[in-house]
Amino acid sequence: ENSGPKYKPVTENRIIENSAKGAEWLTTGMDYHETHYSPLNQINKSNIKELGLAWSYDLKSSRGIESTPVVANGIMYVTSNWGVVHAIDAKSGESIWKYDPEVDKGKWGVKACCDAVNRGVALSGDKVYVAAFDGRLIALNASTGKVVWEKDTFDGEQGFYTITGAPRIAGSHVVIGNGGAEYSGRGYITSYNVDTGKKEWRWYTVPGNPKEPFENEAMKKAAKTWDPAGEWWKNGGGGTVWDSMVYDPELDTLYIGTGNGNPWAAALRSPAGGDNLYLASIVAIDPNSGEYKWHYQETPGDNWDYTSVQPIIMADIKIDGNLRKVLLHAPKNGFFYVIDRETGKFISAKNYMDVTWAKGYDESGRPIEFAAARDTKNEYLQIPGPLGAHNWQPMSYSKDTGLVYIPAQQISVTYKDQMDWRFEDPKPGVRGSIIGRNEAKTMGSSSAVSEFGELVAWDPVSKKSRWRVRYDAPWNGGVLSTGGDLVFQGTADGKFIAYDAETGDKLWKFDLNGGAGAGAATYEIDGEQYISIPVGWGGAYGLPRKVAEQRGSGTVYTFKLGGKAVSPGSLQEGTGKLVEGVDYDPSKIEYGEKLYTSSCATCHGAPGATKGGALPNLAYVDKNIVENLGIFVFKGPFYSLGMPDFTDKLSQDDVSAIKAYIQGTADAIRESGGKKIKDETVH
Numbered sequence: 288e289n290s291g292p293k294y295k296p297v298t299e300n301r302i303i304e305n306s307a308k309g310a311e312w313l314t315t316g317m318d319y320h321e322t323h324y325s326p327l328n329q330i331n332k333s334n335i336k337e338l339g340l341a342w343s344y345d346l347k348s349s350r351g352i353e354s355t356p357v358v359a360n361g362i363m364y365v366t367s368n369w370g371v372v373h374a375i376d377a378k379s380g381e382s383i384w385k386y387d388p389e390v391d392k393g394k395w396g397v398k399a400c401c402d403a404v405n406r407g408v409a410l411s412g413d414k415v416y417v418a419a420f421d422g423r424l425i426a427l428n429a430s431t432g433k434v435v436w437e438k439d440t441f442d443g444e445q446g447f448y449t450i451t452g453a454p455r456i457a458g459s460h461v462v463i464g465n466g467g468a469e470y471s472g473r474g475y476i477t478s479y480n481v482d483t484g485k486k487e488w489r490w491y492t493v494p495g496n497p498k499e500p501f502e503n504e505a506m507k508k509a510a511k512t513w514d515p516a517g518e519w520w521k522n523g524g525g526g527t528v529w530d531s532m533v534y535d536p537e538l539d540t541l542y543i544g545t546g547n548g549n550p551w552a553a554a555l556r557s558p559a560g561g562d563n564l565y566l567a568s569i570v571a572i573d574p575n576s577g578e579y580k581w582h583y584q585e586t587p588g589d590n591w592d593y594t595s596v597q598p599i600i601m602a603d604i605k606i607d608g609n610l611r612k613v614l615l616h617a618p619k620n621g622f623f624y625v626i627d628r629e630t631g632k633f634i635s636a637k638n639y640m641d642v643t644w645a646k647g648y649d650e651s652g653r654p655i656e657f658a659a660a661r662d663t664k665n666e667y668l669q670i671p672g673p674l675g676a677h678n679w680q681p682m683s684y685s686k687d688t689g690l691v692y693i694p695a696q697q698i699s700v701t702y703k704d705q706m707d708w709r710f711e712d713p714k715p716g717v718r719g720s721i722i723g724r725n726e727a728k729t730m731g732s733s734s735a736v737s738e739f740g741e742l743v744a745w746d747p748v749s750k751k752s753r754w755r756v757r758y759d760a761p762w763n764g765g766v767l768s769t770g771g772d773l774v775f776q777g778t779a780d781g782k783f784i785a786y787d788a789e790t791g792d793k794l795w796k797f798d799l800n801g802g803a804g805a806g807a808a809t810y811e812i813d814g815e816q817y818i819s820i821p822v823g824w825g826g827a828y829g830l831p832r833k834v835a836e837q838r839g840s841g842t843v844y845t846f847k848l849g850g851k852a853v854s855p856g857s858l859q860e861g862t863g864k865l866v867e868g869v870d871y872d873p874s875k876i877e878y879g880e881k882l883y884t885s886s887c888a889t890c891h892g893a894p895g896a897t898k899g900g901a902l903p904n905l906a907y908v909d910k911n912i913v914e915n916l917g918i919f920v921f922k923g924p925f926y927s928l929g930m931p932d933f934t935d936k937l938s939q940d941d942v943s944a945i946k947a948y949i950q951g952t953a954d955a956i957r958e959s960g961g962k963k964i965k966d967e968t969v970h
């Protein structure tokens with residue numbers, strides 16, 4: 288129990304007032320603007336060399352950690368997998384309380400497109416809000432961690448949903464969306480009263496069956512941009528709001544980023560074409576009524592899993608001599624957008640990474656596409672691939688430098704439409720289809736062009752990068768910028784690095800116990816500035832592969848000047864030896880590969896393609912696991928950790944074929960002297 292001073296309620300004024308000094312970090316993005324910038328400057332260029340570990344905290348988790356810490360009243364709130372909340376003394380690193388929503392992981396793990404992650408909490412009054420993976424929005428007492436109220440946000444809905452995002456507070460409303468657009472789902476957000484949990488409104492992002500009454504004018508308008516021949520509503524249509532929402536208290540408006548189409552292939556979802564509103568858009572909503580205000584669609588007629596859910600930043604910047612209230616956005620599709628947040632008017636879009644789907648944008652804010660990117664017959668080299676030029680990892684906007692620091696990447700894929708796709712049609716050979724994926728795309732090579740990561744310092748006014756830092760690998764962590772003229776980023780290869788915000792010069796680095804994804808936060812207690820980063824490798828890219836040699840239990844690292852705490856260690860990983868000696872029938876390998884692609888590949892990757900990520904690569908596990916694969920796939924020992932149950936999905940014969948494929952591939956790699964046989968499976 289918290290024995291410290293009485294918990295001071297978190298109010299709108301307090302969040303606004305804190306922006307100027309930055310002693311606390313009161314929303315997932317620091318304040319309402321969600322800049323991931325703090326004016327704190329005790330730690331700066333002159334003393335960064337003295338930055339050392341103040342404390343570390345074991346989150347006791349083994350999947351991806353994606354939450355930016357939130358700090359109020361000396362308490363840090365950070366989430367780990369499935370929606371577990373840790374309240375930590377932000378000065379000492381001692382646990383205050385822990386809340387586990389006790390998600391039925393066996394039941395829900397199968398619905399995880401991209402790891403059982405959670406991106407953090409929201410604070411309001413004396414409560415902390417978290418959304419559990421299984422759809423429950425939960426209000427906890429911020430001092431004790433006791434449940435105040437709990438609501439099922441999937442109530443009455445049909446889709447294959449999960450929640451990974453952080454809730455947001457808009458006045459007296461707490462709002463949450465969900466994920467599921469790789470499976471089946473109609474995107475929506477729901478608002479609840481912060482005090483009572485009473486459901487207030489629900490806003491769908493895409494229209495339902497046009498034969499039924501529309502919920503509102505926005506849906507009626509949107510339906511005209513979809514072809515009913517695609518019967519998208521059976522599949523849900525997509526548009527899930529699985530990450531960013533920002534609230535502007537001055538304009539009393541909530542801005543949400545919407546996700547990709549479901550299925551991905553536009554030609555199957557809406558054969559006659561159309562923009563498919565409000566997919567891949569930023570939509571402004573009145574948080575009191577739940578009514579649509581305006582939208583700007585970044586990727587009309589999405590065909591590539593180009594979600595627009597990526598972190599949105601509010602900024603007030605001078606463009607052509609006029610101070611404009613804008614939204615800054617770097618979604619998956621590789622373009623950087625500046626949008627007027629009062630009107631929704633498009634200001635500019637310019638690619639911050641190489642892209643092969645569009646040449647640029649016209650004055651009205653429509654992309655000028657390359658026709659080949661919509662070819663339904665031929666394979667196409669898609670850059671960025673479905674993991675995006677930037678994913679959920681928070682970017683940061685510094686008011687001092689005027690730059691946006693984007694954790695960007697290049698990961699390509701070759702795509703082709705799966706023209707024989709049908710809704711919920713498990714097919715050996717179709718990626719993830721046995722576990723409910725509904726993408727309608729087949730993928731070829733994921734490494735036709737090189738993969739890399741980049742920290743891009745982007746000037747949103749001149750639409751050019753000021754500097755770039757190149758990393759060998761993609762999937763680097765979120766970014767923090769500070770008044771100390773510093774930029775902090777954790778990397779996929781397990782470092783926490785400080786850069787000069789003006790030049791990109793590397794000033795300091797610290798070795799972590801694994802690859803980092805989450806963004807860092809900073810705060811001040813008793814006159815000392817702290818910088819805190821939760822570390823834990825995983826997420827969509829990290830499930831089947833890793834970049835750092837080491838991998839640790841999820842850990843919060845907190846630094847201060849002169850800190851001298853001892854670093855936590857890494858986990859003992861497997862042997863790294865190819866599996867050997869499992870009996871198999873070689874004639875089954877080919878069919879086994881097909882079943883593997885449909886059942887195992889999205890989480891475990893292709894056998895031997897990597898030595899594993901947050902989850903093991905099956906060519907590098909103990910022989911007993913492959914030999915007894917049936918024990919593991921039919922509600923086995925890992926079911927309670929989130930592994931799907933393949934009962935009624937695979938037969939014993941199917942399992943024998945999968946075993947043949949795993950052992951056969953491992954043998955082939957060994958015989959070829961360790962040569963990689965297969966590409967990794969992207970996303």
Ligand SMILES: O=C(O)c1cc(C(=O)O)c2c(n1)C(=O)C(=O)c1cc(C(=O)O)[nH]c1-2
Binds near residue numbers: 449451678827828
């Ligand atoms: O379409 C969706 O509903 C949805 C949900 C999620 C999610 O909830 O995590 C991701 C994605 N899509 C996605 O496309 C994606 O690249 C992705 C990466 C991650 C992650 O946490 O690493 N989640 C998701």
Ligand SMILES: [Ca+2]
Binds near residue numbers: 469594
């Ligand atoms: Ca998606």
